[in-house]
Amino acid sequence: xxxxxxxxxxxxxxxxxxxxxxxxxxxxxxxxxxxxxxxxxxxxxxxxxxxxxxxxxxxxxxxxxxxxxxxxxxxxxxxxxxxxxxxxxxxxxxxxxxxxxxxxxxxxxxxxxxxxxxxxxxxxxxxxxxxxxxxxxxxxxxxxxxxxxxxxxxxxxxxxxxxxxxxxxxxxxxxxxxxxxxxxxxxxxxxxxxxxxxxxxxxxxxxxxxxxxxxxxxxxxxxxxxxxxxxxxxxxxxxxxxxxxxxxxxxxxxxxxxxxxxxxxxxxxxxxxxxxxxxxxxxxxxxx
Amino acid sequence: xxxxxxxxxxxxxxxxxxxxxxxxxxxxxxxxxxxxxxxxxxxxxxxxxxxxxxxxxxxxxxxxxxxxxxxxxxxxxxxxxxxxxxxxxxxxxxxxxxxxxxxxxxxxxxxxxxxxxxxxxxxxxxxxxxxxxxxxxxxxxxxxxxxxxxxxxxxxxxxxxxxxxxxxxxxxxxxxxxxxxxxxxxxxxxxxxxxxxxxxxxxxxxxxxxxxxxxxxxxxxxxxxxxxxxxxxxxxxxxxxxxxxxxxxxxxxxxxxxxxxxxxxxxxxxxxxxxxxxxxxxxxxxxx
Numbered sequence: 001x002x003x004x005x006x007x008x009x010x011x012x013x014x015x016x017x018x019x020x021x022x023x024x025x026x027x028x029x030x031x032x033x034x035x036x037x038x039x040x041x042x043x044x045x046x047x048x049x050x051x052x053x054x055x056x057x058x059x060x061x062x063x064x065x066x067x068x069x070x071x072x073x074x075x076x077x078x079x080x081x082x083x084x085x086x087x088x089x090x091x092x093x094x095x096x097x098x099x100x101x102x103x104x105x106x107x108x109x110x111x112x113x114x115x116x117x118x119x120x121x122x123x124x125x126x127x128x129x130x131x132x133x134x135x136x137x138x139x140x141x142x143x144x145x146x147x148x149x150x151x152x153x154x155x156x157x158x159x160x161x162x163x164x165x166x167x168x169x170x171x172x173x174x175x176x177x178x179x180x181x182x183x184x185x186x187x188x189x190x191x192x193x194x195x196x197x198x199x200x201x202x203x204x205x206x207x208x209x210x211x212x213x214x215x216x217x218x219x220x221x222x223x224x225x226x227x228x229x230x231x232x233x234x235x236x237x238x239x240x241x242x243x244x245x246x247x248x249x250x251x252x253x254x255x256x257x258x259x260x261x262x263x264x265x266x267x268x269x270x271x272x273x274x275x276x277x278x279x280x281x282x283x284x285x286x287x288x
Numbered sequence: 289x290x291x292x293x294x295x296x297x298x299x300x301x302x303x304x305x306x307x308x309x310x311x312x313x314x315x316x317x318x319x320x321x322x323x324x325x326x327x328x329x330x331x332x333x334x335x336x337x338x339x340x341x342x343x344x345x346x347x348x349x350x351x352x353x354x355x356x357x358x359x360x361x362x363x364x365x366x367x368x369x370x371x372x373x374x375x376x377x378x379x380x381x382x383x384x385x386x387x388x389x390x391x392x393x394x395x396x397x398x399x400x401x402x403x404x405x406x407x408x409x410x411x412x413x414x415x416x417x418x419x420x421x422x423x424x425x426x427x428x429x430x431x432x433x434x435x436x437x438x439x440x441x442x443x444x445x446x447x448x449x450x451x452x453x454x455x456x457x458x459x460x461x462x463x464x465x466x467x468x469x470x471x472x473x474x475x476x477x478x479x480x481x482x483x484x485x486x487x488x489x490x491x492x493x494x495x496x497x498x499x500x501x502x503x504x505x506x507x508x509x510x511x512x513x514x515x516x517x518x519x520x521x522x523x524x525x526x527x528x529x530x531x532x533x534x535x536x537x538x539x540x541x542x543x544x545x546x547x548x549x550x551x552x553x554x555x556x557x558x559x560x561x562x563x564x565x566x567x568x569x570x571x572x573x574x575x576x
Contacts, residue, residue, distance in 0.1 A: 035457070070499070104496075109497050109500075110493055110496050111500070155489065156491075157459070160459070161449065161452070161488060164449070164452030164456050165445075165452060168448055168451075168452050169323070169426075171445070197484035197522035197523035198523040199519060200444035200516070201443065201444050201523055204398055204427060205396050205397040205398055207399070207427075208397045214397070228488070231487060231488065234485035235489055
């Protein structure tokens with residue numbers, strides 16, 4: 001039996017960990033899930049997965065949009081990663097369900113929803129870390145960390161763009177999910193960083209090369225990602241230039257970012273996203 | 289009865305004009321159609337729409353990918369817009385079906401599929417035109433025209449990106465099809481032209497403003513388009529700077545490009561895409 005339940009809702013995935021009070025994982029589940037629009041969606045999903053309505057406390061990350069008051073749903077930076085003191089209890093759902101807020105930045109306007117918990121986990125394991133954490137996912141977040149606080153951050157819809165384009169009528173046929181040509185990727189990153197404005201034209205060239213049969217599928221997939229990540233790196237330069245960067249994310253995407261940053265001579269360290277999420281939820285719950 | 293049939297297959301639309309030998313339109317139809325993968329798809333679609341298999345010659349634009357030999361499917365620039373001498377007859381389909389090729393450019397690698405016919409139509413009506421034609425659509429084409437030839441061109445998947453993002457999980461909710469705030473659009477264009485690399489971050493800000501409820505739907509739709517068109521204008525500067533630009537495209541999209549170019553003090557003239565397509569097909573057929 002779990003003493004409490006850690007939950008993360010990210011993209012189309014719901015992760016559930018049954019936890020002991022001491023922070024040991026007693027069980028874990030991962031299921032596909034469409035978006036949660038209201039707190040009862042979480043209750044329904046948990047009950048369906050666990051086979052019963054849980055009676056222990058539940059702490060959830062990645063769902064700040066479900067907190068009714070945006071002032072409480074997003075904590076303004078600079079701040080320490082949100083913890084139990086910032087969590088908002090869901091009313092009238094019949095469960096002891098707490099939602100962790102995201103981060104908010106006024107200028108440039110930006111939000112996070114889940115990255116803040118992974119940052120919390122990373123800092124729990126690396127309390128003296130000062131530098132930059134990059135969290136590549138559908139919405140990639142770059143965060144400046146100093147003295148245990150998130151000083152500023154910027155997020156990019158780079159992978160959202162990639163996934164959209166990979167499913168589009170014009171480019172869809174050109175991108176295989178599996179093939180990958182590392183040299184083509186690094187070259188595309190370099191080209192895009194030099195002339196970022198040409199992004200939509202480079203995508204058009206990619207499509208033309210596909211129609212003419214002048215590129216293989218590994219080159220095509222790598223070039224699509226390379227163009228988009230290169231444009232992101234051009235804009236995120238103030239984050240990585242002269243910095244040590246900790247990459248926290250899914251393995252394949254992090255390897256691409258590591259290759260792109262490595263080509264700019266930026267030293268990187270890679271860490272698993274799910275593990276950091278769990279460490280962040282554990283660190284938050286331990287504040288009880 | 290038609291003497292010949294003019295056809296355009298663009299995106300998800302099939303346009304069919306029944307023509308007299310003198311170039312008068314006897315009938316016209318527009319139907320929704322998914323992609324044509326092989327010449328018999330055109331035969332099937334025409335037969336379904338017309339209620340019989342046509343016995344008159346058919347000249348089709350927008351389907352260069354169906355021409356088996358890419359060398360004949362795309363004419364290299366510089367060249368005059370492809371005409372009947374470049375058209376390729378489909379074999380073994382039981383119809384007198386001719387496909388017009390697109391344009392091909394070696395460096396930067398690029399192709400057109402349909403824009404070349406609208407350019408032909410525009411030049412048929414404006415034979416002395418020297419300057420730049422911009423054809424905004426799913427794949428926007430910018431073309432330098434001199435002495436009746438397409439000297440060079442560049443295409444951008446800007447509207448493809450917009451449509452992809454408008455349907456995405458992260459941004460989908462933020463974009464209404466109808467609302468439009470012109471001032472927000474022009475401001476977003478200017479911002480994106482200044483720092484084009486920040487595109488994916490600006491999209492993230494757009495999402496954040498939507499979640500926080502700090503923008504109305506007209507501002508959101510206009511900012512999404514403005515960011516993407518602004519990045520395109522930054523890259524297409526060699527095409528429009530100091531030029532007279534003829535815009536050929538669908539009305540709403542052309543009005544957006546006209547506003548963006550107008551803010552850069554570029555004089556523009558707007559012309560309807562369907563009309564230019566028909567004029568281009570007529571000009572090609574008249575070469576018989």
